[in-house]
Amino acid sequence: MYYKSLKRFPKKFLWGAASAAYQIEGAWNTDGKGPSIWDTFSKIPGKTYHGTNGDVAIDHYHHYREDVQLMSEMGLKAYRFSIAWSRIIPDGDGKVNAKGLKFYDDLINDLLDHNIQPVITLYHWDIPQALQDKFGGWASRKVIAAFKKYCQTVFAQYGDRVKYWVTFNEQNVFTAMGYRWASHPPNVTDVKRMYAANHIINLANAVAINLFHEMVPEGKIGPSFGYGPTYPITADPNDVLAADNADDFNNNWWLDVYCRGTYPVLVMNHLKNLGIAPEVTEDDSRLLKSAKPDFLGINYYHGGTFQQNKIEHPSKEEHDEKGFSSKDPYLMQPKDAQAQQPETPMFKNVQNPYLPKTEWGWEIDPVGFRVALRRVYEKYQLPIMVTENGLGAKDQLEDGKVVNDQYRIDYLQAHITEMQRALTDGVELLGYCAWSFTDLLSWLNGYKKRYGFVYINRNDDSELDLARIPKKSFYWYQDFIRRNS
Numbered sequence: 448m449y450y451k452s453l454k455r456f457p458k459k460f461l462w463g464a465a466s467a468a469y470q471i472e473g474a475w476n477t478d479g480k481g482p483s484i485w486d487t488f489s490k491i492p493g494k495t496y497h498g499t500n501g502d503v504a505i506d507h508y509h510h511y512r513e514d515v516q517l518m519s520e521m522g523l524k525a526y527r528f529s530i531a532w533s534r535i536i537p538d539g540d541g542k543v544n545a546k547g548l549k550f551y552d553d554l555i556n557d558l559l560d561h562n563i564q565p566v567i568t569l570y571h572w573d574i575p576q577a578l579q580d581k582f583g584g585w586a587s588r589k590v591i592a593a594f595k596k597y598c599q600t601v602f603a604q605y606g607d608r609v610k611y612w613v614t615f616n617e618q619n620v621f622t623a624m625g626y627r628w629a630s631h632p633p634n635v636t637d638v639k640r641m642y643a644a645n646h647i648i649n650l651a652n653a654v655a656i657n658l659f660h661e662m663v664p665e666g667k668i669g670p671s672f673g674y675g676p677t678y679p680i681t682a683d684p685n686d687v688l689a690a691d692n693a694d695d696f697n698n699n700w701w702l703d704v705y706c707r708g709t710y711p712v713l714v715m716n717h718l719k720n721l722g723i724a725p726e727v728t729e730d731d732s733r734l735l736k737s738a739k740p741d742f743l744g745i746n747y748y749h750g751g752t753f754q755q756n757k758i759e760h761p762s763k764e765e766h767d768e769k770g771f772s773s774k775d776p777y778l779m780q781p782k783d784a785q786a787q788q789p790e791t792p793m794f795k796n797v798q799n800p801y802l803p804k805t806e807w808g809w810e811i812d813p814v815g816f817r818v819a820l821r822r823v824y825e826k827y828q829l830p831i832m833v834t835e836n837g838l839g840a841k842d843q844l845e846d847g848k849v850v851n852d853q854y855r856i857d858y859l860q861a862h863i864t865e866m867q868r869a870l871t872d873g874v875e876l877l878g879y880c881a882w883s884f885t886d887l888l889s890w891l892n893g894y895k896k897r898y899g900f901v902y903i904n905r906n907d908d909s910e911l912d913l914a915r916i917p918k919k920s921f922y923w924y925q926d927f928i929r930r931n932s
């Protein structure tokens with residue numbers, strides 16, 4: 448589709464930037480905050496890059512006024528941040544910590560004083576450690592009541608001033624990393640447990656949305672999903688089918704539940720056959736169907752390319768007397784071993800020959816951003832807020848004061864242009880929050896991988912002076928926001 452000119456971004460478009468509590472706040476045990484699962488996990492030797500953790504992070508807890516001042520200078524219209532649950536309710540479901548509430552009160556008021564709309568994420572991966580110990584975290588339905596209490600507390604406290612709320616950040620990512628790959632807490636490698644916990648989180652998401660609609664009728668709430676469009680590697684219909692399977696498995700498995708209250712049939716049947724499907728009761732289905740998000744948050748970094756995974760079916764003669772064959776390693780595994788790789792018969796992830804990559808091997812695909820926005824909007828017909836998009840790079844501070852991150856400007860410019868094309872195509876967009884405002888702690892990559900408009904003078908081994916230094920991209924975004932184009 449070509450246009451003579453692109454639609455202008457609406458006047459009220461929320462040009463923003465984003466962060467997450469654990470990655471910026473520090474003050475991990477200050478003013479009554481309890482530990483979260485990330486405070487604990489990051490201390491396990493070998494789990495994070497150079498043993499980095501969020502104990503101090505970029506010390507936003509003590510620098511928030513300076514950070515908001517910089518946001519204001521930049522002209523940000525919105526700032527997305529998350530609340531650390533264990534700062535509000537240190538043991539997860541007990542007494543409320545007044546000092547924790549006050550911190551976010553002050554932050555919100557400061558943002559509003561500078562005409563910046565707060566966008567609050569309720570959960571960016573940091574469940575209180577106490578709930579992990581008590582119930583096994585998201586593995587237990589008991590945690591839903593605790594989450595509800597936490598939501599109730601913050602809706603009552605901030606709902607009068609904050610319009611936009613995000614329930615869960617990238618549920619697809621934190622469940623996979625935490626319950627399948629053990630590269631995030633709670634450090635588990637069990638696909639069945641992953642699907643079980645994921646279902647409980649879906650229920651918690653629905654409870655939070657319904658509660659919000661009762662308590663903050665003027666507000667807007669929705670989850671933020673880590674979306675990647677799926678491409679077939681060739682026009683071979685088998686590859687097209689593989690890309691469809693991947694779409695169901697990687698995207699619809701969450702988005703259908705959020706927006707329609709049902710799981711995609713194809714994946715559900717497959718998981719049932721493997722004995723790893725979550726248990727969904729009639730009450731669960733009713734609850735999931737009752738909770739409608741007002742918008743969808745989309746985090747976009749890249750998509751994926753897929754091919755048919757050719758599994759050879761061994762012939763009868765090739766089986767031994769026990770029915771096993773050495774021909775196909777997947778099909779010949781016992782079912783519970785197959786179940787640890789449920790996608791194997793559905794698709795295979797392959798390299799896309801057309802796309803360059805970041806230093807961390809993430810594909811750079813601005814057109815995929817337009818594809819993503821159109822597909823999601825066409826399918827679910829909900830307004831979209833882009834809640835993350837950005838480039839992780841090894842930025843260099845020159846002469847103690849300059850960061851020439853032209854590559855980040857190029858990246859953002861290309862993505863925003865595609866977003867504007869999607870807007871012109873007809874996608875309803877509320878805002879765009881670049882990841883991230885300041886540099887911050889990358890969960891597994893320390894401070895080497897930077898995303899911010901503002902450089903933070905610290906490294907993996909030392910806090911240095913934590914000075915805030917605007918990068919070249921800061922001034923570029925400032926100018927962009929001022930012109931709204």
Ligand code: BGP
Pocket residue numbers: 467616617620673746835839882888889890891892896
């Ligand atoms: C998203 C997370 C963010 C952020 C970003 C970049 O998945 O929601 O919290 O971390 O990815 O990730 P990374 O730091 O691993 O490059």
